[in-house]
Structure formats: C-alpha cells, structure tokens
Amino acid sequence: MARLVLKFEGAVLKEVPLGNRPVSLGRAPDNDIQIDNLAVSTYHARVYAEAGRLVVEDLSSLNGTFVNGLRVERAMLNDGDAIEIGKHHIVVDQEHDAAVPLDSRRKISAPKINETMVLDTKERRAMFEQAAALGERSQISPTRVRVPTLVVLGGRTDRKEYQLIDTLTVIGKSEMASVKLRGWFAPNVAAQIHKQADGYYLGLGDRVPRINGDPIVGPTRLKDGDEISVGRVRLTFLYRN
Amino acid sequence: MHIESGARSDVGRVRKNNEDNFRAEPSLELFVLSDGMGGQASGEVASALAVETVVDHCRVALESDGAEYYGEPTPGLSDRTNRLASAIRVANSKIFESGLADPARKGMGATIVTCWITDRRLSLAHVGDSRAYLLRSGSFEQLTADHSLVADLVRSGILTPQQAEVSEQQSILTRALGTQPSVEVDADEQMLLAGDVVLLCSDGLSRTVTNPEIASTLETHPDPQKAADRLIELANENGGEDNVTAIVVRMTPEPTGIFAGLRRWWRGKS
Numbered sequence: 001m002a003r004l005v006l007k008f009e010g011a012v013l014k015e016v017p018l019g020n021r022p023v024s025l026g027r028a029p030d031n032d033i034q035i036d037n038l039a040v041s042t043y044h045a046r047v048y049a050e051a052g053r054l055v056v057e058d059l060s061s062l063n064g065t066f067v068n069g070l071r072v073e074r075a076m077l078n079d080g081d082a083i084e085i086g087k088h089h090i091v092v093d094q095e096h097d098a099a100v101p102l103d104s105r106r107k108i109s110a111p112k113i114n115e116t117m118v119l120d121t122k123e124r125r126a127m128f129e130q131a132a133a134l135g136e137r138s139q140i141s142p143t144r145v146r147v148p149t150l151v152v153l154g155g156r157t158d159r160k161e162y163q164l165i166d167t168l169t170v171i172g173k174s175e176m177a178s179v180k181l182r183g184w185f186a187p188n189v190a191a192q193i194h195k196q197a198d199g200y201y202l203g204l205g206d207r208v209p210r211i212n213g214d215p216i217v218g219p220t221r222l223k224d225g226d227e228i229s230v231g232r233v234r235l236t237f238l239y240r241n
Numbered sequence: 242m243h244i245e246s247g248a249r250s251d252v253g254r255v256r257k258n259n260e261d262n263f264r265a266e267p268s269l270e271l272f273v274l275s276d277g278m279g280g281q282a283s284g285e286v287a288s289a290l291a292v293e294t295v296v297d298h299c300r301v302a303l304e305s306d307g308a309e310y311y312g313e314p315t316p317g318l319s320d321r322t323n324r325l326a327s328a329i330r331v332a333n334s335k336i337f338e339s340g341l342a343d344p345a346r347k348g349m350g351a352t353i354v355t356c357w358i359t360d361r362r363l364s365l366a367h368v369g370d371s372r373a374y375l376l377r378s379g380s381f382e383q384l385t386a387d388h389s390l391v392a393d394l395v396r397s398g399i400l401t402p403q404q405a406e407v408s409e410q411q412s413i414l415t416r417a418l419g420t421q422p423s424v425e426v427d428a429d430e431q432m433l434l435a436g437d438v439v440l441l442c443s444d445g446l447s448r449t450v451t452n453p454e455i456a457s458t459l460e461t462h463p464d465p466q467k468a469a470d471r472l473i474e475l476a477n478e479n480g481g482e483d484n485v486t487a488i489v490v491r492m493t494p495e496p497t498g499i500f501a502g503l504r505r506w507w508r509g510k511s
Contacts, residue, residue: 020398020399049397049398051396051397052395052396052397052398116276116278116412116413116414117278117412117413117414118278118350118413118414118415118416118417118420165316165317166317166318166319167317167318167322167429167430168318168319168362168430168431168432170432174360174361175360176319176360176361176362176432188361189361189432189434192431192432194431195317203431203432204377204378204434205432205434206434206435218377218380218382
C-alpha cells in the first residue's frame with residue numbers, strides 16, 4: 001500500500017497509509033494529517049486516488065500547496081514527490097506497493113478460463129461503478145497548459161530548442177530523429193523520449209543517456225529541470241507555461 | 242538491424258478448436274495475432290478475418306502511397322503507426338458486418354495485437370487482452386494495457402495484480418473487434434535496440450506461464466522459432482486450458498567488418 005510521510009525539517013512526524021478514502025491535510029484536528037501551524041489552512045488540501053493515480057488537490061488554501069516546488073491547484077503525484085505545505089513536507093511513498101509478483105512459481109489456483117465475453121459500454125460502466133463505489137471519482141481539469149521542451153545546453157544539434165509534441169522523440173542521427181545530432185560519430189539513436197499517460201520517459205538508445213549525471217537503467221520519468229546528457233550533447237527538460 | 246522471427250499456435254489440451262490466428266510477415270516486418278470468440282466456430286472466422294484484413298490493408302498501403310486512413314489518425318504518432326491502427330479499424334468493420342450478415346456468426350468477435358517494424362521503429366496497436374512484451378537487456382515489460390474489466394480495476398487501484406490473476410472475471414473484455422460498429426484502438430511506438438525481443442501472445446500464454454518463465458525462455462532460446470515452440474510447450478505443461486499463440490521477434494545487430502559490409506553492398510545492388 002502507498003503511504004504519505006509527513007516530515008518537518010527532515011524528521012518524520014507521521015505516516016498515513018493511502019486507501020480508497022481521500023486523505024485530508026490541514027490545521028483542524030479532524031484532518032487525517034493535522035499540521036498545527038498558522039500558515040496552514042483549516043482544511044488545506046487532500047490526496048486521493050483517481051483512475052489509478054494519486055492526485056493532490058488544494059482546497060483554496062491561503063498559502064497554497066506546492067509539489068516539488070511548484071504551486072498547484074491539482075496535480076498528479078508520483079512516487080517520491082514532495083507536497084509542501086508551509087514548512088512541512090509530505091512525501092509520497094509507493095515503495096510499499098510491491099505490485100509485481102516476481103516469484104517464478106507456477107500460478108497457483110489455475111484460473112478458470114471461461115468463454116470470453118465483451119461488455120457493452122453500459123454494462124461495463126455499471127459493473128465498474130459498482131466496484132469503484134468505495135472510491136470517490138471525479139474529473140481532473142488541467143488548470144494550465146505546460147509544453148514539455150528540450151533546451152540544448154551543449155553539443156552539435158540542428159536546433160537550440162525542441163518542443164516535445166510527438167509520442168516518440170528520437171535523439172540521434174537517424175532520419176527518424178527529431179532532435180538531430182551532427183558529427184561523424186553521433187549514433188543513429190542516442191536516446192529516445194516516450195510520452196506516457198503520466199509524463200515523459202527517457203529511454204535507452206545505442207548509448208546510455210544520463211539524467212543529472214546518472215546513467216539510466218531503463219525508461220526513467222523526466223522531471224522539470226532534469227539535465228539529459230548523451231555523448232557530447234546536453235539538454236534540459238523543462239515544462240514551459 | 243536485422244529481424245529474425247518465429248511463431249506458433251496450438252489448440253491446447255482442453256479445447257477442440259483453435260480460435261487463435263496469426264500471420265508473421267517478415268518481408269513486411271509485420272506481425273499480427275488475434276484471439277477469436279463466438280459460438281459455432283465463428284471465433285475462428287473472426288480471428289482469421291482480423292489477421293487477413295490487417296495484413297492486406299498494410300500491404301496495400303505500402304504499395305500505394307496515398308491509401309486512405311480508416312478513421313482519424315492520432316496526432317503525434319508516425320504514419321506507420323496510424324496505418325496499423327487504421328488496419329485494425331477496417332478489421333473491426335469487416336467482422337462486425339460479417340456478424341450482421343450471417344446469423345450463425347452473430348456476436349462473434351476477436352482481440353488483436355500487432356507490431357510493424359520500420360527501420361528500428363516499432364509500431365504497436367492492439368484491442369483486447371492479447372499482449373505485446375519487450376525483453377530488453379534483462380528487463381521484461383508489457384507494452385500493451387489489456388482492455389479487460391480486471392485490468393481496469395487494477396488501474397484504478399481496486400484490485401491488486403495478484404487478485405486480478407485469480408479473478409473469475411478475467412475473461413471479461415471491455416473492448417474487442419467486431420462487437421460494435423466502431424472500435425477505439427490503442428497505438429504506440431518506440432525505437433528498438435540491438436538484442437531486443439518483442440513477444441506477441443494470446444491470453445492462453447500470459448495466463449498460464451508467469452512473466453519470469455516467459456522472460457527466461459526468451460533469454461535461453463536465441464532462435465525465435467525455438468523460443469516460440471518452448472513457450473507453447475510450457476503453456477501445455479501448465480494445463481493447456483486455452484488456445485495458445487506466440488510470435489517472437491528478435492532484433493539482431495548487422496554483422497560488422499569488411500566482408501559483411503561487402504555483402505550488404507552486394508545485396509543492396511541486386
């Protein structure tokens with residue numbers, strides 16, 4: 001199960017597991033996470049799961065809710081993200097999910113394989129809503145448009161800046177590359193950036209790219225301000241408003 | 242980069258008919274797999290229609306540049322990937338119309354998963370719970386998201402993946418070909434690297450053989466046909482309750498060196 005960890009100046013004050021119910025944060029004592037500080041509104045923010053993702057929502061607080069340093073009205077959360085309320089940090093910890101069973105044993109209780117059937121949309125919605133009745137669900141409306149952008153810091157490329165509009169962005173000398181590298185020894189596919197539902201992921205190419213100096217092992221989600229380097233090319237990944 | 246592939250389909254140990262169908266077209270670098278459903282052998286009809294239609298549509302598109310897309314292309318995806326999604330929408334219409342025309346085929350449907358490789362770019366498109374996986378330097382990742390009720394429930398955090406694996410509702414699909422006049426197709430793309438292995442399979446494999454078993458089979462069998470054969474055997478050893486199909490596609494680096502270079506040059510000339 002995922003959990004929220006309340007921290008103040010590095011010290012862990014409280015841990016709250018995340019279930020189907022929203023978790024409330026604020027100064028009033030009936031909040032799930034109470035933060036007794038005058039900079040915190042009575043009911044400041046809440047965190048809940050929506051369509052399989054964690055979302056934090058600011059409840060029109062006076063001093064605002066921040067995620068990784070950016071003020072948000074609503075934002076999707078990822079493992080390791082820090083919600084900041086006043087001087088308190090609430091860190092999202094999904095390590096506890098351990099979702100993928102990695103044992104190589106054969107599957108116990110071989111599932112009954114029934115005749116496959118397809119739900120029509122109405123039936124499906126009804127069954128889904130029944131099952132989802134525990135959790136609260138609503139729509140996220142994006143409050144602003146942020147354009148993911150690569151800015152070239154160094155190296156030989158055909159442009160100085162690239163907006164990431166495609167599902168796949170290839171960095172390299174290949175014809176398919178949208179970030180075109182120049183130079184004799186530039187690889188065809190130095191790295192690739194893949195758009196997914198929850199953000200942009202840097203993936204391996206013929207080279208192992210680095211994020212902020214660390215080589216990646218597999219697809220790694222890019223955060224605002226990350227520096228990508230591959231060969232002699234250095235790029236910054238930014239969300240432009 | 243060079244492509245090697247192998248594929249096999251088997252009825253399993255319980256069922257009488259094999260409702261799975263596949264087409265591996267190495268010359269087009271196109272691979273298609275479909276799992277049919279429906280009474281009176283119409284599942285086989287649906288899945289056969291699905292794979293034929295997709296291959297034909299893609300072949301025609303390759304031969305004539307301006308072939309029209311069926312349905313709206315998705316912005317941000319390459320032409321090839323959009324073409325693949327278009328082919329699947331055509332297949333949906335064909336199966337749907339065939340079901341309307343013949344009462345014995347009423348309600349038939351099929352899943353589909355396809356991959357098309359263009360100069361290292363992998364285009365993927367699917368509908369239903371047939372899957373694509375990628376094995377890359379030891380990590381084994383599912384590239385497709387199942388269109389099934391249990392997968393929806395896992396995505397919304399209501400079921401754990403472990404609960405989903407033993408759920409009796411595993412066979413309930415939320416999308417399939419041929420059951421509605423139009424269908425939403427999921428499409429995606431990425432660049433392949435030397436050594437990558439792409440696996441397409443029906444649920445007869447993914448439900449009976451665990452991911453680590455599949456991954457280690459792909460790792461220990463460099464020959465894609467042997468890998469596909471072994472995967473089918475494993476599914477049958479684990480009960481063989483359903484039809485099972487696997488297509489294995491391996492990306493191998495072009496040999497380097499002066500003779501390989503000359504061979505390539507010669508091949509390019511002829």
